[in-house]
Structures are given as C-alpha cells and as structure tokens.
Amino acid sequence: DIVMTQSPDSLAVSLGERATINCKSSQSVLYSSNNKNYLAWYQQKPGQPPKLLIYWASTRESGVPDRFSGSGSGTDFTLTISSLQAEDVAVYYCQQYYSTRALTFGGGTKVEIK
Amino acid sequence: EVQLVESGGVVVQPGGSLRLSCAASGFTFDDYAMHWVRQAPGKGLEWVSLISWDGGSTYYADSVKGRFTISRDNSKNSLYLQMNSLRAEDTALYYCAKDNGGDCYFDYWGQGTLVTVSS
Numbered sequence: 001d002i003v004m005t006q007s008p009d010s011l012a013v014s015l016g017e018r019a020t021i022n023c024k025s026s027q028s029v030l031y032s033s034n035n036k037n038y039l040a041w042y043q044q045k046p047g048q049p050p051k052l053l054i055y056w057a058s059t060r061e062s063g064v065p066d067r068f069s070g071s072g073s074g075t076d077f078t079l080t081i082s083s084l085q086a087e088d089v090a091v092y093y094c095q096q097y098y099s100t101r102a103l104t105f106g107g108g109t110k111v112e113i114k
Numbered sequence: 115e116v117q118l119v120e121s122g123g124v125v126v127q128p129g130g131s132l133r134l135s136c137a138a139s140g141f142t143f144d145d146y147a148m149h150w151v152r153q154a155p156g157k158g159l160e161w162v163s164l165i166s167w168d169g170g171s172t173y174y175a176d177s178v179k180g181r182f183t184i185s186r187d188n189s190k191n192s193l194y195l196q197m198n199s200l201r202a203e204d205t206a207l208y209y210c211a212k213d214n215g216g217d218c219y220f221d222y223w224g225q226g227t228l229v230t231v232s233s
Contacts, residue, residue: 001176040219042159049209049223050159061221093159097218101173103149103161 002026002096006106012114019081021109023094028074031098038098041070041079044108045090053092054079081111089113116140116222118210123227130200134227136193136210144168144188147213149220150195152206162208163195164218178204200231 003026013019029038037057042050052061054070057077067082081088094106122134136148150162163184164173172184183196193210207228211220 038217042220044159049225050220051223052219052221055214055217055219095159095161095219100164100218102175103164103218105159105161108158 001102002029002099002104004094004096004104004106006092006094006109008109009107010110010112012112013081013084014114015086016083017114019084019088019111021079021092021094021111023072023077023079023106025075025077025096025098029096029098030074037073037077038096039070039072039077040095040097041068042093042095043088043090044093050093084111084113086113116212118212118222118224120208120210120224120227123208123229125230125232126200127233128201128231130231132197132200132229134195134197134208134210134229136224138191138193138210138212141212143186143191146215147218148186148193149211149213149218150184150193151209151211151220151223152204153209153226154203154206157206160206164213165193197229200229202231205229205231 005024007022039057041054044050058070069080071078091108091110093108117139119137149164165184169186181199185194207226209226210224212222214221
C-alpha cells in the first residue's frame with residue numbers, strides 16, 4: 001500500500017498568518033498518461049465529518065475559500081492556508097487515490113491558533 | 115442537497131456481527147461508487163471498502179478483508195456494510211462517503227455511526 005506521511009503532527013499559527021502542511025507519499029501518485037496527481041486534501045473540524053477541500057493536488061472544491069491552496073507533484077505535496085482564520089481550526093488529512101483498491105490517508109495535521 | 119445518513123452502530127461483543135446502513139438522497143445513487151471510511155476514537159481516517167455503482171466490483175482494506183462485506187440496493191438508494199468476526203480494533207465511527215464520480219476521492223460524507231466492540 002502507498003503510505004502517506006504528514007508533517008508536522010500539529011502546528012499553531014497566529015490569526016492572519018500562513019499555515020503550511022506537508023504530505024509525502026511512499027511512491028509517486030502522478031499518473032503519467034494524464035499528468036494528474038491523485039491526491040486530495042480534507043478538513044475535519046471537531047465533531048464533524050471530513051470535508052473535501054482540494055483534489056488533483058491543486059484544484060479547489062467548489063465553495064472552498066481561496067486562502068486554501070494545494071501544490072506539489074509526484075511524492076511531495078503541500079496544503080497552504082495563506083491567512084489563517086479562526087474557523088480554520090481543524091485537523092487536515094491528505095489522501096491518495098492513485099491506488100484505487102487500497103486508498104490511504106495521511107495521519108493528519110492539527111491546526112490551532114497561536 | 116446530498117445527504118448520507120448512517121445507522122446501525124451499537125455496542126457488540128468481540129466475535130459478533132453487525133450490519134451498518136447508509137441512506138442516500140439528493141443525487142442519482144446508482145450513478146456513483148460508494149465507500150465506507152472509519153475513524154477510531156481520537157485517531158485518523160482509514161478507508162474500509164469500496165463498491166462500484168452497480169455492485170459488480172468491491173474492494174476492501176486488508177484489515178477487514180474476509181470479515182466485512184459491502185453491498186448496495188440501488189432500488190432503495192442504500193449502502194450496507196456487513197461486519198462479522200468483530201474485534202476490539204474495529205471500534206470506530208463509520209462514515210459512508212460518496213465517490214466523486216470514478217476517481218475515488220470523497221466529495222460527500224455522512225455524520226457517521228459509532229460501532230463499539232467490547233465485552
């Protein structure tokens with residue numbers, strides 16, 4: 001199975017500052033035939049189910065604020081919150097869907113306000 | 115509006131069985147693959163199983179293979195997870211999740227149903 005490793009486990013960021021979360025896959029999730037990275041990001045607030053933020057590594061889901069952005073390719077990916085808001089306090093997960101018979105998530109990164 | 119409502123979670127003894135259900139609405143159910151994803155208390159997300167739009171193809175995480183069976187009834191817009199030989203490590207909140215449309219990421223999630231395996 002493809003192992004997804006997120007870092008850091010948690011981070012505290014001041015309101016209005018940038019938050020950066022990293023996700024590394026144990027093998028490339030870039031499909032060469034279509035040049036797409038099979039990587040999604042989710043946000044999970046306390047007591048709620050996860051919510052899709054980004055897919056194809058950098059495409060924002062409809063309705064997601066543009067302060068959220070995804071980047072990276074191959075095995076290394078980043079979720080950036082450009083200006084942290086109070087409502088962004090949550091745990092963030094990456095997920096690979098390159099291996100559709102064995103979908104895997106990263107361990108999660110908890111974002112808090114400093 | 116897409117809605118996914120899970121049910122069936124209870125406290126069950128190790129070795130026991132349970133069937134979870136997920137009622138779907140707000141989209142054409144039989145156009146989409148569906149998934150179960152679980153989350154142990156205080157832990158991260160773990161994909162459990164996938165079923166194709168017509169039920170013809172199913173896939174499972176190694177941790178549940180041979181013990182869990184995913185199924186669907188498109189006439190009832192419902193998804194199911196039959197869970198046998200339950201273990202303490204199966205204790206989790208089980209989410210029903212809608213596939214985006216063939217790529218295997220999850221665009222809608224239910225609120226989850228809690229399964230506790232304990233004697």
